[in-house]
Amino acid sequence: MIFGDEVKSHWATFLVLFFAHGMKNLVNQVEIAFARSLVACEEPLADAYTGSQWCGNRLEVITAGYQISQRGQAQESFAMLLAITMVAILGSVFGRKAVLLVGLCGTTLSVALFILACALPSWARLLFVAGQGLQGLLPIDHISGLIILDISVSGGGVAAYQAKSILDTVGNLLWGPILGNVVQYLELVNYTTVWLIIFAVNASVLGLAAFVMSESMDTKKKKPEEEEEEKTGSAVSRVVNEVMSYRDVYNNPLSWRFLLMVCIEPCWLHILGMIPVQLMAYHSWSQSGVTMLILIQPLFLVFFPLVPALCLRVGYSTMMTVSLAYLYSVLIAANLSIALSDWVPVFFLGAFTLIGGFMPLKEYVDSRFSTPEEILRFKSVQWVIGYVLGMGIGPVYASLFDARSQTYLARSVPNILACSLMVIQLLHVRFVMYPFMQKTLHLMDEGEAKLNKLFQLVKKGDAPLDKEVWQAAGLEKALGKSLEEAQGPFLALDGFREFVKRESGGTNAEAKAFCEKLDSAWLGGAKSRAKAGDMWLALDDENQALTDRLKDAEKAEEEALTKAPPPKAEQSTPVDNSFFLQMERGKEETILRLTNENRKLLEQAKRMSEGYRQMEEALVQTRKEIKRVSQVKEPNPPRKPAGSPELDEEERIYRKLQDESMGDLIMQKLQEKQAEQKQKIQAALQASLSEEIGRIESWGSDVKGVLLAVDGLEAQLKHQLKEPKASKKAKASDAKANEGKTFNTDITVVSAEMLDKFDSMKGLLEVVEKESVPLAPSENRFLANVPNNESGGHWGQFLAREEQLSLEQTVQAAAP
Incomplete structure (x- = not known):
């Protein structure tokens, strides 16, 4: 609460204190000049102003007047001593208002004595000192200090002291320096009119304090033993207890x-x-x-x-x-x-x-x-x-x-x-x-x-700290106050600061406890801010940065126009801020869209959670039913009543139709599954057969080459066997033996190499036959469709060559 609100809440109290303090300041401001006007000496008055209506020595008037005023202040201090004892003791028993009324009565009576001092020169000094003593019955500084302390403890905090300080400063300026110095500036020697005006003001303040001002002391916070003592004890005993x-x-x-x-x-x-x-x-x-x-x-x-x-x-x-x-x-x-x-x-x-x-x-x-x-x-x-x-x-x-x-x-x-x-x-x-x-x-x-x-x-940007933010950040729970009780919303930090000062209490222990509440509130706000995600922070920071850039651009434009205004005939080109405005609107729309999506996701999650819970409940209920049914014995089927052949026949026909339709559906499913598997098998067989045919064709070309080589060797062998033999007489028997041996050796080497090749070829063919066994039906169907020159011709030639090779080996073995 700022000091303006504090004054509104206790306006009567502050008004009484303002005028009571002001009137006393005015009296204190004028009293030295008034004391100088009462000085009398033997030197007659001169044309120059001395400050006294009965003495013409200026320095004597200054010295004597100051001494008179100090004696009056000493009497005022003595009266203050009695009054302060009254305020300290009686003020705690009967309240602050009672002692304030007593003091206001004393100041009003003292002004009346000052009026008499102006009219009675012989009694002037005595009446002045007595009037100063009555002024001491109002220790306004002490009484106002106690009242402000009561208001501060009850919730005003520093604002109560600030309000008092502002009003005291205004009062010190108005009553003493302005009005008091105006009176001194007039250089009066008769103050009767001044005291009459002050008397009227004091009487009005006394009436306002008696009938309008409220008691500032909180009597509800008294201890139980004090309340009991107040009910049973007398006023004298309460005064004694207060002194003790x-x-x-x-x-x-x-x-x-x-x-x-x-x-x-x-x-x-x-x-x-x-x-x-x-x-x-x-x-x-x-x-x-x-x-x-x-x-x-x-x-x-x-x-x-x-x-x-x-x-x-x-x-x-x-x-x-x-x-x-x-x-x-x-x-x-x-x-x-x-x-x-x-x-x-x-x-x-x-x-x-x-x-x-x-x-x-x-x-x-x-x-x-x-x-x-x-x-x-x-x-x-x-x-x-x-x-x-x-x-x-x-x-x-x-x-x-x-x-x-x-x-x-x-x-x-x-x-x-x-x-x-x-x-x-x-x-x-x-x-x-x-x-x-x-x-x-x-x-x-x-x-x-x-x-x-x-x-x-x-707080988010320029937005106020409203009820939604207050609750979302957990401040109501942490600080123990709703936004309405805290007198929000808060547009700026100053309002929030006044709330914190008001809630800090009247002692350091209460202030320390509230600081701990601020710590817990900050932790709660940090957690809620962290849950929102870094994306929100980035968007807020970027939005704030764009806003700052826009403000800087507008400020720069204003400064440029102020420093170098354009001619009247020419209009300066305005700065295009549409880009920044569009980006700012885009960021705001993005934030709103993400907020809506987040809300929708939360609602969907709640619905899914509710559905999951219902499904769990249904599952538990179903399990219970199953368990209950399993525990109960199955009752005997009821006997069909005799004499209902139509019902039995209809039930039999219904079951038969149901079984037939069910068999058709199952058969259709099986046929579809069988057709799908058949297609997959045919595709696999076709791919395998294609690969096998390619390999057989490559092997056929190799066999043709081998057979051609065998045909050449066979022709050469036959040619050598048909050559006429030379004269046995012309050749020696040793030469014949050597040539035959050489020929037999060559034939044996070539035949061995050919046998090795045929053995390897035969092994390959056996492997092919083994691999082609699983595919025999398909292969037979395929070979049946192959022309003779591509399948049977090659195999026939190969078998003929095999027989011819066996014949040649026999011939070689039988050759001499």
Whole structure:
């Protein structure tokens, strides 16, 4: 929730606090000038303005007026001490509204005393001091701090402090610098009219607080024993118990460190109210000139967002350290230069506004190091200590101030005291309190990093974080809040950040627990994003890249037109973005199409799963039925009643027809199967026969060649046998024997070679006959169709040659 929504939710409370704080600031702004108007001395009035209607010495009026105002502030601090005790104790018993009404009554009565002081010069100083004391009945800073803490714990978070800081800044600008400085700029010596107007405003605020404002303290969160005590105990006993509850503050070692820090701070803050008086005393600034310091106040509003923005960029821990160092450095420089120059401290006061947004962060961190109940008591004790110190610190600074001082040391004594206290507090914060503050700052940095990472994970492009994305990413389950309860949808990270801060709770333990919820939410979102697939990420990234390119092109076109505008007579050619738009539409259509397909697939898978489940159920049921039927005995077939021959004849004819039709179907199936197998066998036989015929033809040509060679040898042999023999007388018997031997040897060698060839040929033919045995029927049918010259002629010639060869061997064996 942003601070604007927080103001709307508690508008009456913030309105009362705004005017109550404003009226008190206006009184505090005017009281020093009003105190100067009450100074009386022996020097008569002159033409120059001195600030008093009864004294003409300007420096005397400045010094005496400041002393009167500090005595009045001391009385106010004493009254504040009593009031703060009332607020701390009675506020926890009767509520914040009751003590606020008491304080508003006191401020209204104090303004009435100021009106009487203007009319009674002899009683003026006494009435002024009494009126300042009544102003102390309204410790508005403490009461508003408790109320804002109640609102923050109940769900406002940092937004409540931011709203208070904004309203305080506007009020400080409106009531003090503007209205208060306008009154000072007029350089009045009679303030009756001013006090009458303030009296009317205070009376109106009192009525608004009494009849419209609601109680901020949550009475429903009280412990059972406290509720029982409230019902049975008296008001006095409850007050006593509340006083005794502050023992825990002093028994806690951490509280002493915290209270030491708040004890030092009021001691040096008082010096800031003395700087305008020193400008008037040391550098001759007029009362109207001092009012120009009002121009510094708007800078707080201008630079207020700077520190929160830097916290998001560099981290809360880093900004806390840097802001503390910068704060004390600027204030110390402004105080040490006030005695030498007037514009140098004014410059440093202006530089102080750069960290105007640091104060809400500091107050938030200071309220988180313990439980809300203990923090309430710490703040009460803090204001008690501050007002106790205020009773003495104001008069101390007034005694050290002398408007007639001339040396640097004499003029700077109050400022040097304040700077020393600043250094002590800075060292205390850095080395004593910062380790405890660091826990809160670390949780704030951790929460910021995790919420940023989670938001970037679940959010898609420029689309808002709506209900569909919230549920799909599992944020409702992980964070325990629906989108409506989280006040979504979230268009930007700022809205989601306010939701996280609101849910972080009022303590560091609650913030740590919510950080763990953010971790679980991020894991759930990462798993759901991973299930979607890398394709979706690629399409989203590409779509975003195209969108960025389109924006860059439009921006470049605008810059080009701004830098070099074309002549009026000529129109520049517009940049054609249709390609990028078409690609972007194409990607969107693709994403939609894939989404629809994914949905259809999911529906189909669900239907298939449902069908599978039904089939399983039917199967289980069928098994049960089969098992049940098998267990039950088959009953005896019923006897047919006699005297029904028509029924028996019809049943017999029906069964006969059914058997005949069934046999025809089976016979048709078998015939189709037999025909298919027959075709396959014939095709295989035809291929085998073709191969065998080719091989036989090749063998036939080889046999023809062999037979031709045998015919030649046979002719040569016959020719040699028919040659006339030579005269036995002319040849010697040895020569005849040798020739016959030679001839017989040649014939034997040739015959042996031929026999070997015929043996191998015969073996081949036997192999062919063996291989052709399975195909005998088909081969016989085939050979029957072969002409005689292709089959029987060759085989006949071969057998004739075989017989002739046997005859030749016989002749050779019988030859002498």
